[in-house]
Amino acid sequence: MQASPGMAFVVRTLVIALSLWVATVLVSGIDLGGGTTATRAGTLIVVALIFGVVNAVVKPVVATIGCPLYVLTLGLFGLVVNALLFMLTGWLSGLLNLPFHVDGFWAGFWGAIIVAIVSFFLHVVIPDRIDAR
Template sequence: MTTLLRFLFSAVGLLVACAFVPGLGHGTFLDLLIVAVILAALNTTVGSLLKLIAFVPVACSFGCFSLVINGLVFWLAGALSSRLGLGFTVPGFWAGFFGALVSSVIASVLGAIFIPKDRRRPQGPPPPIKIVN
């Protein structure tokens, strides 16, 4: 259920980004839900690979270069979704950069508000294992 909520929050973030970032276009809300799934898949595969390749610039910029990578992946998601016939369009890198920034902030805020703390992703080291004799 939490995963479905995350995709829903990502689609709402995409809708808000399309409203505030000039140049971004969107179709129906169902199109945005499909784009949210595409974006998650691209972030998992291409985004992780790019962050691994660009480890040195990411480390030297204290992680700020990850914003550039996220913008590129967002731009790629727009190109892929327009080829698939979805109404989501990203005209260039800067629209992708700011679109990724706005949509991730909105999705994170919605997740912090509506997903209970016990259902969120665990942070920090795992709890110690207790061995019972």
């Protein structure tokens, strides 16, 4: 029995929020502002939603335009794109006065890699019936 699409969306959002939290712990250039635990968790959920929108809207456009660079670099250009999209997420969070900051390219680079790895492992652990895509 599959979970509802709404439940799958909530699970994916929570997975990204947890992945973002791990990135804030491991990467010194990614900062999640102070406050209570509930405030920080709420910030991570909103940033996870922003991250999802950026990856759903901007990434396909960039991938289409940058297709020759993906081919030329055997896909390594994707790491640069992911870092820039992570930085864009931090910038958009700042526009919304969220206490989530990405300080530069390398912080975005490592943050994007950590988010990808952690979310991959979390999606492996979560049963497919809950995390239906």
